[in-house]
Amino acid sequence: MKLLKLVPDNTNIQFLKLRVPFFVLSLVLIVGSWIAVAVNGLAFGVDFAGGQEVRMTFTQQTTAPIPSLREKIATLGYGEPVVQEFGAPNQVSIRVKLPDGAEQAPDAAKAIGERVIATVKADHADARVDGNDTVSGKVAGEFRNQAILALLAAMAAVSLYIWVRFEWQFGVGAMFALVHDVSITLGLFALTQWEFTLQIVAAILAIIGYSLNDTIVVYDRIRENLKKFRKMEMGALLDLSVNETLARTVMTSLTLFVALIPLLFFGPPSLFGMVAAITVGLFVGTYSSVYMAGPLLIWMGVTTNSFVPTETALDKQEKIARGEA
Amino acid sequence: MLDFPLWKKLSLWTTTLAASLLALPSLANVAGLDWPSVLPNPQVSLGLDLAGGSHLLLEAKSADVRAQRLENMEETVRQLMRNAEPRIRIGDVSTADDKLSFILENAADIDRARGLIEPTMQGATTVREWELNVVDGQRIVLSQTEAGVNQAIDDAMDSATEVVRRRIDELGTREPTIIRQGDTRIVVQVPGLQDPQGLKDLVGKTAQLEFKLVDLDALPTNVQAGIAPPGSEIVPYAPGTPGAGSAIAVKRLGGIRGDNLTGAQAERDPQNGQSVVTIAFDAQGGAKFAKLTTENTGRPFAIILDGQVLSAPNINEPILGGRAQISGSFTPESANNLAIALRSGALPVPLAVVEERTVGPDLGADSIRKGLIAMGIGSLAVIALMIATYGRFGIYACVALVFNVLMLLGLMASGGFTLSLPGIAGFVITIGAAVDANVLINERIREERARGRKVVAAVETGYKEASRAIFDANLTNLISALALGVFGSGPVRGFAVVLFIGIITSVFTGVHLTRMFVAGWLRKARPNDITI
Numbered sequence: 001m002k003l004l005k006l007v008p009d010n011t012n013i014q015f016l017k018l019r020v021p022f023f024v025l026s027l028v029l030i031v032g033s034w035i036a037v038a039v040n041g042l043a044f045g046v047d048f049a050g051g052q053e054v055r056m057t058f059t060q061q062t063t064a065p066i067p068s069l070r071e072k073i074a075t076l077g078y079g080e081p082v083v084q085e086f087g088a089p090n091q092v093s094i095r096v097k098l099p100d101g102a103e104q105a106p107d108a109a110k111a112i113g114e115r116v117i118a119t120v121k122a123d124h125a126d127a128r129v130d131g132n133d134t135v136s137g138k139v140a141g142e143f144r145n146q147a148i149l150a151l152l153a154a155m156a157a158v159s160l161y162i163w164v165r166f167e168w169q170f171g172v173g174a175m176f177a178l179v180h181d182v183s184i185t186l187g188l189f190a191l192t193q194w195e196f197t198l199q200i201v202a203a204i205l206a207i208i209g210y211s212l213n214d215t216i217v218v219y220d221r222i223r224e225n226l227k228k229f230r231k232m233e234m235g236a237l238l239d240l241s242v243n244e245t246l247a248r249t250v251m252t253s254l255t256l257f258v259a260l261i262p263l264l265f266f267g268p269p270s271l272f273g274m275v276a277a278i279t280v281g282l283f284v285g286t287y288s289s290v291y292m293a294g295p296l297l298i299w300m301g302v303t304t305n306s307f308v309p310t311e312t313a314l315d316k317q318e319k320i321a322r323g324e325a
Numbered sequence: 326m327l328d329f330p331l332w333k334k335l336s337l338w339t340t341t342l343a344a345s346l347l348a349l350p351s352l353a354n355v356a357g358l359d360w361p362s363v364l365p366n367p368q369v370s371l372g373l374d375l376a377g378g379s380h381l382l383l384e385a386k387s388a389d390v391r392a393q394r395l396e397n398m399e400e401t402v403r404q405l406m407r408n409a410e411p412r413i414r415i416g417d418v419s420t421a422d423d424k425l426s427f428i429l430e431n432a433a434d435i436d437r438a439r440g441l442i443e444p445t446m447q448g449a450t451t452v453r454e455w456e457l458n459v460v461d462g463q464r465i466v467l468s469q470t471e472a473g474v475n476q477a478i479d480d481a482m483d484s485a486t487e488v489v490r491r492r493i494d495e496l497g498t499r500e501p502t503i504i505r506q507g508d509t510r511i512v513v514q515v516p517g518l519q520d521p522q523g524l525k526d527l528v529g530k531t532a533q534l535e536f537k538l539v540d541l542d543a544l545p546t547n548v549q550a551g552i553a554p555p556g557s558e559i560v561p562y563a564p565g566t567p568g569a570g571s572a573i574a575v576k577r578l579g580g581i582r583g584d585n586l587t588g589a590q591a592e593r594d595p596q597n598g599q600s601v602v603t604i605a606f607d608a609q610g611g612a613k614f615a616k617l618t619t620e621n622t623g624r625p626f627a628i629i630l631d632g633q634v635l636s637a638p639n640i641n642e643p644i645l646g647g648r649a650q651i652s653g654s655f656t657p658e659s660a661n662n663l664a665i666a667l668r669s670g671a672l673p674v675p676l677a678v679v680e681e682r683t684v685g686p687d688l689g690a691d692s693i694r695k696g697l698i699a700m701g702i703g704s705l706a707v708i709a710l711m712i713a714t715y716g717r718f719g720i721y722a723c724v725a726l727v728f729n730v731l732m733l734l735g736l737m738a739s740g741g742f743t744l745s746l747p748g749i750a751g752f753v754i755t756i757g758a759a760v761d762a763n764v765l766i767n768e769r770i771r772e773e774r775a776r777g778r779k780v781v782a783a784v785e786t787g788y789k790e791a792s793r794a795i796f797d798a799n800l801t802n803l804i805s806a807l808a809l810g811v812f813g814s815g816p817v818r819g820f821a822v823v824l825f826i827g828i829i830t831s832v833f834t835g836v837h838l839t840r841m842f843v844a845g846w847l848r849k850a851r852p853n854d855i856t857i
Contacts, residue, residue, distance in 0.1 A: 003713065003714060003715065003716050003856060003857070004710075004713040004714045005714070006714070009775065055688075057687075057688070109681070110522070110525075110681070128685065128687060129685050130684065130685040130687070130688040131682065131683060131684050131685060131688070132682075132683040133680075133681065133682040133683070134678070134680065134681040134682075135679075135680050135681075136679040136680060138679060139382065139679050139680045146812055147812065149812075150808050150809075150811065150812035153808060154804065154805050154808035157804050157808070158801045158804050158805065161797075161800060161801060161804060162797075162801070165797055198813065198816070198817050199747055199816070199817070201812070201817075202747055202809055202812075202813060202817045202820050202821075203750075205805050205808050205809045205812065206754065206805060206806075206809065206820075206824065208805045208808070209801050209802040209803070209804060209805025209806065209824075210754065210758060210802055210805070212798070212801045213758070213761060213798040213801070213802070216794055216797045216798045216801065217765065217794045217798070220793055220794040220797065244772070245768075247768050247771075248764055248765055248768045251710075251714065251764040251768070252758075252761040252764050252765070254710060255707050255710060255711070255757050255758075255760050255761065255764065256754070256757035256758060256761075257757070258703060258706035258707055258710055258757070259703035259704070259706065259707050259753050259754070259756045259757030260703065260753060260754070260757060261703075262698075262699040262700075262702035262703045262706070263696070263699040263700070263703060263749075263750065263753045265699075266695060266698055266699045266702065267695050267696055267698075267699035267749070267750075267753075268691065268692035268695045268696050268746065268749070269695075270374075270688065270692060270746060271692070271696070271746060271747070271749065271750055274747060274750055275750055275753075278750065278754065
């Protein structure tokens with residue numbers, strides 16, 4: 001039986017040759033994402049913005065009449081409503097701000113939700129209510145703080161772990177790769193204006209853990225090769241390590257994608273944003289394992305001498321025996 | 326490598342099969358099959374986002390706890406000073422600025438007063454709950470310590486959670502979840518409940534019932550202007566009562582609270598057909614109530630619920646039986662709600678709804694169906710890819726993958742974990758990432774074979790050398806799953822649980838189980854070459 005080999009044996013792609021242009025491209029993408037987030041902002045859902053959110057499905061229509069809904073609900077007097085598609089094209093989330101004082105009176109908030117529902121149903125008998133949420137401004141603010149804290153803590157913890165298991169340069173490389181992956185995922189949500197909810201933060205936290213899997217495999221090989229090929233030039237050694245592990249990188253990423261992509265297209269529409277975030281995050285994560293995590297090591301001065309033990313185990317034993325350590 | 330002692334094989338199989346079998350009842354349920362009732366029936370519980378239902382986040386107002394404690398302290402101090410032998414006279418009592426302060430008319434009483442008050446400052450625990458300061462030798466200032474307030478809030482929240490639980494149980498809804506969250510919050514989740522209004526009416530009612538004497542000396546013009554005479558307070562009539570829109574003055578102290586009730590029942594008054602609530606006091610409450618009504622016969626007292634007057638009837642005769650009837654322009658429903666609330670006890674602290682979510686039932690069923698289909702397609706794609714790439718070793722990995730999914734499901738069912746909508750995504754990620762370990766191992770075996778190692782040595786090195794990266798990768802996965810669990814509540818935590826358990830089961834099946842499969846085959850077939 002002939003087995004499938006996605007990466008032929010003895011593949012030798014000179015990845016590192018193009019490290020500067022690709023690194024610049026990555027920097028442009030990162031900064032571009034930041035600008036997109038700053039200019040467009042993220043389309044916060046009710047979790048982070050607070051307010052009253054109604055989710056509806058128009059069961060008899062292929063696309064939701066978003067502009068007319070927006071117009072109609074604006075006349076109710078709760079300010080400019082946020083009406084956006086979520087999940088399928090015939091599903092919308094409608095968010096209105098709560099007037100001052102309404103937050104203290106939950107019945108008032110609920111009544112606003114009911115009025116929105118009644119207004120939509122008056123025009124569209126096929127509208128099905130999927131959800132009706134009230135999140136007070138205080139709770140929404142806490143969600144925002146917790147989300148930022150969790151993202152930073154997770155990135156720091158993971159990088160710290162890589163530092164402990166490898167060397168500090170590897171920790172910095174991992175941190176940089178994470179910033180890259182997270183920034184581009186955020187940029188995607190700023191550009192598309194897909195609803196940014198607690199689920200999306202959950203997706204990004206998952207990306208932080210899983211996008212490093214490939215990086216770790218490459219790093220593990222670099223460490224092994226650094227000890228094996230003491231005379232090799234660093235660029236060549238990185239290329240060798242990346243090529244040797246390329247089949248793994250491709251396969252591990254591919255198994256994740258073939259599992260995720262059916263979920264993206266055939267799964268529950270309300271999971272679309274989350275699964276899209278994970279898929280994109282892991283995709284750029286694979287790229288950053290090759291093009292960010294590796295070259296950064298060169299620039300941080302990792303050489304084949306970095307892993308030469310300065311003191312052999314024998315020396316140490318002798319020292320202990322002599323009572324010096 | 327080839328050497329797998331019997332005990333090791335047995336324990337691996339036992340663990341795998343035991344955890345996998347726990348998944349069967351849930352699978353039977355999804356397939357619509359009947360599960361024999363004689364067998365244990367652990368089921369994966371579905372989160373609100375899949376089952377539909379209501380979620381409420383209630384928050385206590387800690388300021389109210391402070392005010393309540395201060396009022397209790399004032400009452401205690403007044404009583405202690407009055408009952409002292411000889412009586413200690415005090416004046417200029419104030420509860421402003423979160424402090425109780427008063428002047429002793431005779432500065433010589435200071436040590437006696439201190440001696441009487443100090444024992445009451447120590448609560449049930451070792452926490453020092455109050456601080457006593459003497460100003461100018463004659464004024465005593467009592468302030469609440471932070472530790473004392475926190476202790477009180479903690480106690481209040483514990484009993485508030487209990488009260489909320491009792492009230493929701495009275496509604497008869499199925500499987501509500503009621504848990505304390507953080508310092509001042511309670512999460513209430515009721516699957517299947519579409520209109521949470523009744524629920525909110527019930528848990529939003531503090532049900533603090535008070536009987537206070539009406540201050541007959543207060544000038545009606547002052548009362549309507551909101552100016553209370555010293556020692557009295559202005560309380561408005563509840564909406565819907567005949568007096569709605571106006572207010573009366575009642576004596577601040579000397580009343581009693583409806584804390585000591587043994588029962589409350591909604592009834593119909595046989596004389597006028599109105600809905601009323603009948604309450605029964607316990608012995609202690611009955612005695613207090615008898616004393617209050619005996620001492621004040623002929624005078625009116627106000628029945629106050631949550632700071633609003635329901636009615637202010639005259640005490641025609643002492644009420645000694647420990648039973649009383651409350652009328653307040655109730656509808657049959659509102660009378661019933663009040664009876665439930667009074668029966669379950671007053672909330673020790675008012676609760677406000679700060680977050681409320683309702684999920685429709687159709688969305689959840691649709692999500693499960695689509696999620697299962699997508700998971701099926703994804704699994705088949707992963708299986709096809711693994712077998713096409715690694716042949717026999719791919720088959721072993723896929724058998725392990727099936728056990729992995731079963732174990733994950735079984736552990737969730739038996740551990741009482743909730744499957745949420747993001748949890749479905751967690752399952753799919755687990756399926757895609759679980760075979761990563763096998764990819765790393767198999768690729769290493771390929772490499773070692775290419776370097777000319779013998780079959781057994783290559784397999785052995787493959788498992789050994791790959792384990793480092795597998796360990797590191799799974800540990801970073803665990804870190805992010807932990808961050809998710811700490812960060813998220815509800816659906817996000819459901820996602821974290823799936824990832825967390827999935828990481829553990831996938832290392833177990835992907836590394837240990839496949840190793841046993843491979844070793845068994847190698848020992849039996851003794852191949853000189855392997856296709857990998």
